[in-house]
Amino acid sequence: MASLRVATRMFCAAAETAAAAAAAPAKSTRWERVRNSKAGVWCRSLVSDYKEACREIVVGAWGRPAKATVYVTLMGGAGACFYTNPDQSSFEAALLEHSNQLGLLSPWIRNAKSDGHIQSLVKFRNEGRLRHASLGLLSLVYWANYDTDSTLYEAQCSNLSMPWLEFHQRVLDVGFGSRWWMLDSKMQDYDMNEGEFKHLPAHMLVSSPPSVQEVETNERLHKESWLALTMEDEVEEAHVVDSYEEKVSAEPTEPVKEEQT
The missing domain is CATH 1.20.5 (Single alpha-helices involved in coiled-coils or other helix-helix interfaces)
Known part of the structure; x- marks a missing residue:
């Protein structure tokens, strides 16, 4: 078993x-x-x-560290530009923000160049004629003749479309590095109306820098404006008033003669 x-x-x-x-x-x-x-x-x-x-x-x-560093830097810069390339929504957000900034100012204070540029962009946007083109590293915003939803023959015919030789004349802004450069440039000093000063005489249009003595005087006056107020002047003035009243009260008064009737 x-x-x-x-x-x-x-x-x-x-x-x-x-x-x-x-x-x-x-x-x-x-x-x-x-x-x-x-x-x-x-x-x-x-x-x-x-x-x-x-x-x-x-x-x-x-073997060639300098060449490799240049290549890596260029590739890294291209990647950063591609990552920070602004899109159409960012342009519209910046446009609305600048338009609201100008809307808070009086028409007499707005800069004419800033106001005119923003108004033209808002007009193109409301008409649906703003176009956005992404080139990878940067973006372009330009204007077209018609809206994308337009059914006119001129808008649908490819032979009547915008010629490429006129494209540079239609560019409204350039986006690079998360910024719209032409829009930011037009909005500099947007709250300064240069037309207010064009009627001034020539010697008032040019301002010379202050001298060293004037700067020192202004700084001294500014520091003195922050000092606490003293009551010495008021006390002295009150003392003079009191002494004058005592002197007046000490003088003898002549009796008033009654007129004989």
């Missing part, structure tokens, strides 16, 4: 070993078949090419 059990175990172990030996070549053969296929050869060659290119980049950067 014991010998039968031992024989059974030996037979099972031999069967398991034979099954494992039969399965191992089949698995390795399948992997070898996939590796040697066209797709496997192409993937291995692609990985080898990338590996060689990376090795050459590292070796070249180590």
